[in-house]
Amino acid sequence: MTGVRLFPGLAVCAVLALGAGAARADSAGMSIELNALDATDDGACQMSFLIENTHSQDITQAVFQAVLFDASGRVDRLTLFDFGALPTGRPRVRQFVVPGLDCAALSRVLFNGAETCAGADAAACEAGLTLRSRVETTEVTG
Template identity: 40%
Template sequence: MPPRPFAATLALILLCSSVFAQESASAPASLALELNALQPAEAGCRVTFLATNRLGGQLDRAAVELALFDAAGTIDRIVTLDFKDLSKDKTKVLQFELAGLQCDGLGRLLVNDITVCEGAISPSTLCLDALQTSTRLDLDFGV
């Protein structure tokens, strides 16, 4: 019997989609925050983050409390940044201008807490428990 190209192609598509679905289902929940850029701004320093919600549901609101340290390791200030809503499985670019802050004076950004984590996820501590931080800068960023 001659080979059936349509049947073989369909079988391959079904196999690949099954493998992809298993990989997606087994991926651990995460809230990924990447410190992407620091840029001098008129009033201070513009801080840019990429946030990716892989927690399994829509976040209606998320707020991150950051401790900012200078190059000598001394605390400069603590700020809370409102990331607002974060759609499920979507990456969002967020920029915040921090008045009176010199970008080149920063030595470390510490995620002190996730003060708000509201939406279609459970438990509400999942935002902090599943937090993954990274940076593209020569600056310490994490928990």
């Protein structure tokens, strides 16, 4: 499992809404799907993401700034998700355990943008980015 780094006080940048189950992009880009939320025994929430790089180059490290919203639409926290290396054309699953987060109260995940995008064009992590959620109660936007 990959660690979660928390950074309180960062500003929210932009919002582009994509509904649950949005179709996968056919052009070069990257897709991130919130695939599952699972409560842990210690009161944390394990978030599982399916991510795919469809660019022509591998990405050696992709770190995204994310904002997690509670059921009332208030910002719960800002964090960085380090998706690691993303080879082209090979889907990857990454899991993040977020301490003190109630999975049932998570209503939205906002991806502000890429904090780090290494190994490919610097814009590769945001160019052609498609976001979606398989979790009925949680919207993913960017």
